[in-house]
Amino acid sequence: GSARFGLGYTEGAAEETRVEQRMRVNITGIAETDAGVKFEARMRLEANEDANSAISGRGPGAAGFAVSYGGFRLDVGNVSDVIDSGDVVDYYGYGIGLTSFLEQSSNGALSLTGFGAGAQDQTTIKIRYSVGDFTVAASYSDRVAAGLVTERQQYQIGAGYNFGNYSIGAAFGSNDNAGVDDDFWAASFKGSVGAASFSVLASDSDSQADVTVGASLNYDVTSATAIRFVVSDGGAAGAETAYGLGFRHGLGGGVTLAGGVGQNSADNTVADLGVSFSF
Amino acid sequence: GSARFGLGYTEGAAEETRVEQRMRVNITGIAETDAGVKFEARMRLEANEDANSAISGRGPGAAGFAVSYGGFRLDVGNVSDVIDSGDVVDYYGYGIGLTSFLEQSSNGALSLTGFGAGAQDQTTIKIRYSVGDFTVAASYSDRVAAGLVTERQQYQIGAGYNFGNYSIGAAFGSNDNAGVDDDFWAASFKGSVGAASFSVLASDSDSQADVTVGASLNYDVTSATAIRFVVSDGGAAGAETAYGLGFRHGLGGGVTLAGGVGQNSADNTVADLGVSFSF
């Protein structure tokens, strides 16, 4: 599991300053057949701060399952899709601050699915296959109209290639929203040069005004301390360029002090500072 | 804990084919006194697929408690009653498929109580006592009228006897539904002959048209592979004979491939196929 707490600030929000609080516990069950096929099941418990100084827990959420064997992996249920999983595209990059309040994808508007502690309106199936430095992945999510939930079928397909300290990848996806098509894509290039690691992203969808471009950088000042810089541009009509600067400092034992400050796409200052730890 | 996923099919259902998904985690606390009296407490977290491709988690559910010493065991709270527990009667037999979608009791309509991941409208108390090959058990469930919950007191009492590879048992129960009596009973005979294990069940209640009779068979083709056959007949007026054929194949490490096909009491084809594993 993991936990973090600290202070968060968002200019112009109804509650500008909040006590950031999160505790996550993943319950993972693993079994492996005699032939070496690995099965996993996972559910999550989580607690977060809410608005108005309230705090609450969630979960257990919907479960996600996986089967893996050699370079092959199948995910079923409450699982990440191709882009969210990072299998081939580095969508989020190096996030800023304790809460990753700013990422290289922040100005984008792709409708992705990730694993979480809540219920899911859809079932996702993802297949990934890696051979050597080459990875291909495809996912399909099925959401059926029910109550407030609208119908949507989404597929994503992507490929990535790793060469030395660098990797490149792209994915294409399409939403069928009750018969109306909405296509999207994302492509990234990432790598490291000495103590510096970088990631560059471009993405677009039929439902956003401009192509989104973003970049993020992590620089290890010492073995324990890193600084990060993120910029994300484009996206919705009238969106400002979002950018931020952050740091992370390892205190040992899985404890990290982290913080950052930046400006989001609505031209508001965002900042946070706090401690995260894993257990 | 345990998990399973695969495909399920039910002819005529609103959603004929579904991605079957379940993850179960039992949290069990155990303590034993110096005199050897064992205390247990148990609660469950669970996630399942819902209708319309949705998925959700449930729990922690109501807790169940147990005290055991020698041949004596007392269960209190969210616990199984006499028939559901299998203490004296083999009610369910050898179920078909990944999800046991068909059991020898499928055509029956007894209102039994089992342990689960949800809240319980009632508190159940069960006592079991075994001496040598003889077992007696009694349970009492108290449900008080509140909101949509109707009043009901239920007791069950049963006895079972084991002789060599065979065991026989019967239980009688009675519901007091706000003063209206509804009696029921169940009796089973089970055993094994070489690689074949069988179970035969008869049951009836005041609220069902015909006596239910059922049988199930498990045959170990090899040490890893078994085939199963189930039939269940009688029950509600107009119910068809339900029957099914299934298989289980152990892959080692607690992983089992299982599936089956059958016809339910509404004359619809039901089938499933998938993998289950424990961890």
Place this chain on the structure above:
Amino acid sequence: GSARFGLGYTEGAAEETRVEQRMRVNITGIAETDAGVKFEARMRLEANEDANSAISGRGPGAAGFAVSYGGFRLDVGNVSDVIDSGDVVDYYGYGIGLTSFLEQSSNGALSLTGFGAGAQDQTTIKIRYSVGDFTVAASYSDRVAAGLVTERQQYQIGAGYNFGNYSIGAAFGSNDNAGVDDDFWAASFKGSVGAASFSVLASDSDSQADVTVGASLNYDVTSATAIRFVVSDGGAAGAETAYGLGFRHGLGGGVTLAGGVGQNSADNTVADLGVSFSF
């Protein structure tokens, strides 16, 4: 975790006799930096009997976090305030019975905050510092008006001193209920003489008619068996003196048989009997 079950009786209640049931599981994550600063995060799962013979589970609740180093400790989130935590004041003393249905504070009406398995309407921050036998603590809780939740800011500040087998402490607090002040205080003296341990409490608030005074006693008859006596007086206008007598008997392996009988401030007889165990 811990669990308990047994019988509870409250004269005059809608349901005078109930099957008492509780299971608690705390999930605690701990990490320690190289410099020895300890971080903790905690959430709870719990199941309890409800009214009308129903039973249900709750949680995961809001999380509580702690940082401690040497004599210093900071608690944030879903955490106890100064008085509830027992850091400086022994507010509850030696409770009676399986469920501590009567405590030396029972006639009091302070609005305290403790850790639990539910959501919290407020975020609490508490600081404690101990140097030698001297401890000081301060807490602040912020509750923002939202829906049925009313606005309240509460602070508490207290100090305690330990000398040999005795300790003394006091805390003062103040609620700001949307601009209306409500002050309160509590002071305790506790200690042990041979096999007897005692605690004495006095507390008052602007919203209660009389000062509350209470005392509790635990006497170890043998190494495994203790008897307890509690009295609590004052509080609301017309409140009767509450008193009770209880026992605890350790059965080994973390299992305790406990029970008690008493009279509450509404002049009704209260009693319970059962078993608790930790795991």
